[in-house]
């Protein structure tokens with residue numbers, strides 16, 4: 273745990289997470305984009321249990337890191353790099369705000385890149401597909417990442433933080449912002465279209481990320497961003513709208529168009545099941 277002023281980073285994370293999730297759920301109830309098709313209570317229980325398990329994995333990594341004196345979580349890595357003056361940013365002079373901004377941008381690119389590789393490399397896809405199996409799309413879908421994927425993501429982030437010498441404050445800002453934007457762009461809020469057009473110039477909007485959850489492979493292999501929308505435009509992996517329309521499109525994976533994705537045990541064991549054709553137009557996954 274790291275303390276900023278009088279408040280710990282855990283309190284900051286939990287506070288931001290709860291406020292954003294409650295606000296988005298209120299918007300989803302008020303103006304939903306699509307009707308939900310699965311049992312909401314079961315699905316929410318599953319998605320919330322998955323994020324709780326992911327948090328436990330990160331906690332275990334932090335405890336093990338303390339035992340073996342090797343940073344295994346991003347925040348500790350930042351403190352470790354600063355103590356050793358290790359990494360690129362410790363060799364150059366930049367104001368603190370500049371380092372924090374750079375950390376947010378660089379880590380967002382790193383997560384975008386990891387997401388692209390997760391769709392291409394089968395072992396990572398086996399983990400990542402649990403996220404895509406959700407047949408509904410709301411703020412809780414953003415919490416639905418396999419705990420092993422959460423652990424691997426953390427180790428991957430540690431490498432970036434160490435090599436670049438990213439500051440702890442930058443890592444914290446990034447993690448809080450990414451968590452909030454991921455819940456936002458998975459939300460079932462019918463955001464006004466004029467607002468979507470403006471916001472997606474900078475950030476990934478729900479209409480932009482919903483394309484990524486299409487059953488059509490050519491659509492689900494686009495729009496990989498979770499925060500900044502620039503990477504998909506820059507690397508030509510951007511799809512503006514789904515061809516079946518936001519209300520008419522089918523979400524999830526072709527092989528799992530049933531009630532199983534709402535079950536916790538089924539979801540957690542999905543990476544270890546066989547590999548049927550999961551996306552329309554897919555033959556390799």
Ligand SMILES: [Zn+2]
Nearest residue numbers: 387391400484
């Ligand atoms: Zn994906």
Ligand SMILES: [Zn+2]
Nearest residue numbers: 403458481484
């Ligand atoms: Zn998603």
